[in-house]
Amino acid sequence: MSRVHQFVSLLLFSKFLALLFAAGDQGTCPPSFHCGYLGNLTFPFTTTERQDCGFLSIRNCDDHDPKKFKFIQLPPNGKLFQVIGIAQLLSSPTTHFSTLQFRDKHFYDLLQKKSCEAFRNNYTLPHISDFAAFTLVHTTTLFLCNHTLHVNPPTNINMSKYKCDDYDIYYKLFMEDDDKPSFTACKEVQLPIKDVPDASDPFSFLTGDVNSKVELTDNCSDCYYRQGGQCQLDSREIFCCGNVPKQGLRGNARLALGLGIGIPCMMLIGLLFFFLRYKRKHATSGGHMESKDSYSDSSSILDQASSGEYFGVPLFSYAQLKEVTNNFDHTQELGDGGFGTVYYGKLPDGREVAVKRLYEHNWRRVEQFMNEVKILTRLRHKNLVSLYGCTSRHSRELLLVYEYISNGTVACHLHGGLAKPGLLPWPTRMKIAIETASALAYLHASDIIHRDVKTNNILLDNNFGVKVADFGLSRDFPNDATHVSTAPQGSPGYLDPEYYSRYQLTSKSDVYSFGVVLIELISSKPAVDLNRSRDEINLSNLAVRKIQECAIGELVDPCLGFDSDSGVKGMIISVAGLALQCLQGETELRPSMDEVLHELQRIKSGKDEIDVDNVGVSDAPAAVSPEWDEVGLLKNMKKPTSPDTVTDKWESKCTTPNASG
Incomplete structure (x- = not known):
């Protein structure tokens, strides 16, 4: 085992913990401390200057410098690891745990070089110590089998294989312990993987950015x-609780700490208040009256300064948003989905x-929150x-504040509570399709995959202008990558079929989902309907069958004038x-989306000529006459596949912005 990877087993080495707790009194330790981009941290974390306040x-x-990298030494006197992020959570008054993400630079570099040396080092799962348990959050098991052994993998499990010079690697992502095969002659190693692993080869799904859960005993x-x-070990290395304050001492220490911090803060706020009043009065007396809007802007800036910013956007407090939503009144609910509920509110401005x-409020939700x-x-x-x-990622609840889009979702207008015959004529639907495609093409050009394209995530303003929403599942798509990957996430009826076979995700996965959206715009039917026959539960399957039977007219919403308007009929086809x-x-x-x-x-323009090289759609029909044969759509086209599995439930009140997961 390399020196770099020994840290996990040594992390719980109790002697170094005892050294860190040998001195100090909890009463002299601050309840929290600020640590640059990591935000405010609490026990068991501490600074190198106050090692008596944590372990x-x-x-x-x-x-x-708030952007300067932070490092953690695991174990003491060992290698420093760059800390990427820390989320601290309280699940009950006596259960406290944190998620720590850090970079193992050596392992990271080996993966970047695609060196098989990376597979020789095992991340052993840690055991519970006297102070905390450390658990690697995302791991997978690989089997290293020497070429000379001529190992045959079990036939009942679909294992992938990667060849190195001296050995073969067998693996399968998302494998349960009960399904783990027996490779008696091979070396078993456990290594960290990405939260959205790529199953194409180990160098793609393994990662040097390690997530570990730290839970106090x-x-x-x-x-x-x-x-x-303070958590300590005595001379016999048995746990003991040291420096317990006498009755009343802890309260007095807290009072002293509160006064010591509170009074200077109150003085600072008072000075700031008088300074702003003086500045405003001075500007007024000089003949430069501030408008109401500019005063609101100043107040907004002051509020933002007091709340701070996160990735450049203002931070709101939980109390502010609780007031804005009238204590999260259920009558102000706009909708709810897999990950959250959306409420209407009005800011003071x-x-x-x-x-x-x-x-x-767990590590997964924090990750999605930060990602969005x-x-x-x-x-x-x-x-x-x-x-x-x-809100801050350390807030008691995770809240996101978006612009309010008042006219509901495309889904609601097509087949939901806002659906009315003739309300969405074909020109409006073409406008929706083009603006949605424009937004997705922009995302892909920005190296971002949406991963949850559906009509419930396409909002409409009062002019039926499009606003694409909900980026909780979105992922960066690096320029030098051919795909990223994930376990199946998204919404039933819109999922790329390749999710289920290859766990690979590309920008073409958004294209597949958008294809379903186009069929919805044509038919006004939902992407999934359990009341349809089994082979037509998914709208994509229904659409293919109708075209195969030369019955596309049966698919089209009768309100669109397919049979009466030859121009509309041509565009719909x-x-x-x-x-x-x-x-x-x-x-x-x-x-591609572009x-x-x-x-x-x-x-939309009605041009007769198609530049196939630029458009990229083989055998797409030109501007179509009413006599055009619908069967031509199927020329050289394979039947698309779409799984019937329904994995999520969606409820919408038809004014739902950004609620889905």
Whole structure:
């Protein structure tokens, strides 16, 4: 085992913990401390300057540069690891745990070089110590089998294989312990993987960015949080709770600490208040009257400064958003989905907002929360919903604040509570299709995959302009990558069939989902309907069958004038052909989102000629006459496959912005 990877087994080495707790009194330790981009941290973390206040020391917390990397030493006197993020959670008054993400630079570099040396080092799962248990969150098991052994993998488990010079590696992601095969002659190693692993080869799904869950033992948690003492080991290396304050001492220490911090803060706020009043009065007396709007802006800036920013967006407090939503009144619910409920609210400055309240506050929700904020702050497009702000990731609840889009979702207008015959004529549906395609093409050009394209995530303003929403499942798509991957996530009826066979995700997965959206716009039917026959539960299957039977007219919403307007009929047939290209089972047969956008624009313009090289849609029909044969849509086209599995339930109140998961 290399020196780098020994840290996990040594992490729980109790002697170094005893050294860290040998001195100090909890009463002199601050309840929390700020550590740059990691935010505010509490026990068991501490700074290298106050190692008596915790047993996991972070270096560079006191550096004034907030972007400077922070490091943790595991074990003491061992190698420093760069800390990427820490989330601390309280699941009950006596159960405290944290998730620590750090980078193993050596392992990371081996993966970047695609060196098989990376597979020789085992991350052994740690055991419970006297103070805490450390658990690697994302791992997988690999079997290293020497070439000379001529190992035959079990036939009842579909194992993948990767060849190195001296040995073969067998693996299968998402394998349960009960299904683990027996490779008696092979070496078994456990290594960290990405939270959205790529199953193409080990160098893609393994990662040097390690996630570990740190959970205090019952003894240590009771000692520190209930008794106010320190977790220690005595001379016999048996746990003891030391430095427990006498009755009343802990309260006095807290009072002194509160006064010591509170009084200077009150003085600072008072000085700031008088300074702003003086500045405003001075500006007024000088003949420069501030407008009401500019004063609101100043107040907003002051509020933002006091709350801080996160990835460049203002931070709201939980109390502020609780007031904005009238204590999360159920009458102000706009909708709910797999991960959260959305509430209507109005900010003090008059802006109407949609506040998404995530259901849970665990490491996975924190990750999705951070992911959505990080992505939305990078994007500026007229057809993407705007993020106004959020709570801190350390807040008691995770809340996201979006612009409020008042006209509901495309799903509600097509087959939900807002659906009315004739309300969405064909020109409006073409507008929706083009603007949605424009937003998705922009995302892909920005190296982002949405991963949950569906009509419930396409919002409409009062002019039926599109706002694509919900980026909780989105993922960065690096320029040098051919795909990223994940266990199946998203929504039934829209899922790329390759999710189930290859666990691979590309921008073409969004294209597949958009193909379903196009069929919905044509038919006004939901993507999944359990009341349809088994082979037509998924709308994509129904659409293919109708075209195969030369019965596309039976698929089209009768309100669109398919039989009475030859121009509309031609465009609908062309869009149906484009949709079926998007729904191809093999990703390489699907057009790119940019090509889809250009083809939609061509169809709307009514141009007769198609530049196949630029459009990328093979055998797509030109501007179609009423006599055009619908069977031509199926020329050289494989039947798309779409799983019937329904994995999620969606409930919408038809004014739902950003609620889905």
